[in-house]
Amino acid sequence: MNIILLGPPGAGKGTQAQRLVERHGMRQLSTGDMLRAAVKAGTPVGLQAKAVMERGELVSDAIVSALIGEELDSMGPDAGAIFDGYPRTEAQAASLDDILAQRGRKLDHVIELAVDEDALVERITGRYTCAQCGKGYHDTFEQPKQLGVCDKCGSTEFKRRPDDNEETVRTRMAEYRAKTAPILPVYEARGIVARVNGMAEMDHVTAAIEKIIAG
Ligand code: AP5
Numbered sequence: 001m002n003i004i005l006l007g008p009p010g011a012g013k014g015t016q017a018q019r020l021v022e023r024h025g026m027r028q029l030s031t032g033d034m035l036r037a038a039v040k041a042g043t044p045v046g047l048q049a050k051a052v053m054e055r056g057e058l059v060s061d062a063i064v065s066a067l068i069g070e071e072l073d074s075m076g077p078d079a080g081a082i083f084d085g086y087p088r089t090e091a092q093a094a095s096l097d098d099i100l101a102q103r104g105r106k107l108d109h110v111i112e113l114a115v116d117e118d119a120l121v122e123r124i125t126g127r128y129t130c131a132q133c134g135k136g137y138h139d140t141f142e143q144p145k146q147l148g149v150c151d152k153c154g155s156t157e158f159k160r161r162p163d164d165n166e167e168t169v170r171t172r173m174a175e176y177r178a179k180t181a182p183i184l185p186v187y188e189a190r191g192i193v194a195r196v197n198g199m200a201e202m203d204h205v206t207a208a209i210e211k212i213i214a215g
Contacts, residue, residue, distance in 0.1 A: 001026070001080040001213065002105050004087070004096075006184065007113030008176040009169060010120035010127075011198045012205060015136055016113070017084040019206050024213075026080035029071050031064045031088075033134075036161075038067075053163055056171030058088060058179060065095040072103055081105070088176075093183045109212055110187040113198030113205070117173055124169050131157035142202070 003020075005013040017028040035053060038046030045067070049059045068086055075081065087093040100106060126139035132155035137144060144151045150158075163172070187193045196208040 001108045002083070002100060003081070003108060003213070004083040004110045004187075005113065006110055006180070007115060007198055008117060008120060008180075009172040010124040011113035011115045012202070013084045013113060015202060016205060016209055017082045018136065020082050020209070020213075023210075024080060026082050027071075027075050028082050028084055029068060029086065030084040031059075031067060031086040032084075034067045034071065035059060035064070054168070056163055056168035056175065058175055061089055061091040061095065064088075065092055065099065068096070069099050072099065072105075077104070087183060088180045090179075090183055090186070093186055107187075107190075107192060110184075110193045111209055111212060112184065112193060112195045114195050115198040119199065120173070121166055121169055124164050125166060127164060128158045128160045130155050131159045 003026075005017055007013055014028075014030060014032075017030065020026050021028050035046070035049045039050045039053070040046070045063055048063065052059050064086055068083070072081065083096070087096050096107075123138065123141070126141070127136065128139070129136050130150040130153060133150060133153040135150055135152040136142070137158070148156055150156075163169075184193060194212045196205055196212070198205060200208070
């Protein structure tokens with residue numbers, strides 16, 4: 001199965017993708033995570049992407065589509081894919097069609113997480129992850145069971161993203177409205193879009209997604 005999780009920054013794409021990975025053994029293909037890894041490693045792609053990401057703007061279509069193709073090639077042909085944060089422009093949506101067709105895959109669902117943008121700034125600025133295993137947490141909505149200790153791996157080190165400040169978040173949201181939201185009608189015309197209330201509690205969002213996947 002190949003699924004796109006679509007929604008503005010902070011809609012819960014990463015949170016829900018991690019849950020699908022745990023439950024169904026699917027692979028999360030997050031272009032944001034791939035780019036952050038490239039920045040950390042100081043690769044040519046990372047050097048190009050760093051300043052763009054810090055401003056909250058979009059990295060070039062060619063770079064992210066190449067990353068997605070490489071990631072798909074590293075997976076078994078039957079492994080399910082969750083596209084998290086990709087595609088983000090009409091050009092990327094067209095590239096994804098080609099990338100999937102070349103690999104004998106087809107898109108099953110585009111799941112839109114519908115959210116209230118005003119609430120997203122709080123979600124994003126309160127977010128942090130385990131520095132060791134990457135599990136996501138939130139100052140208000142999802143703290144570890146024992147404060148300061150990761151539920152998943154026991155690490156006591158956590159980190160926050162440099163682009164998770166209010167000013168950059170506002171730019172990321174404007175980019176979403178201008179460049180990403182217009183790709184929805186393309187998928188709507190194919191009858192594969194399902195809308196989920198992303199403002200509901202995390203478990204309810206997960207249940208709604210599970211229902212869509214189960215058909
Ligand atoms: P990326 O890493 O993709 O960031 P994003 O799209 O801005 O999305 P986020 O990761 O911020 O949000 P999310 O929807 O995953 O929310 P999360 O689950 O964490 O991209 C970063 C940058 O990389 C871009 O700005 C761009 O520069 C570049 N980039 C990436 N892909 C690109 C592409 N394809 N093309 C060009 N450039 C690209 O949830 C947020 C918080 O809310 C968490 O703390 C969570 O615990 C909490 N939360 C989640 N769900 C709920 C809920 N239901 N109730 C309460 N709290 C919740």
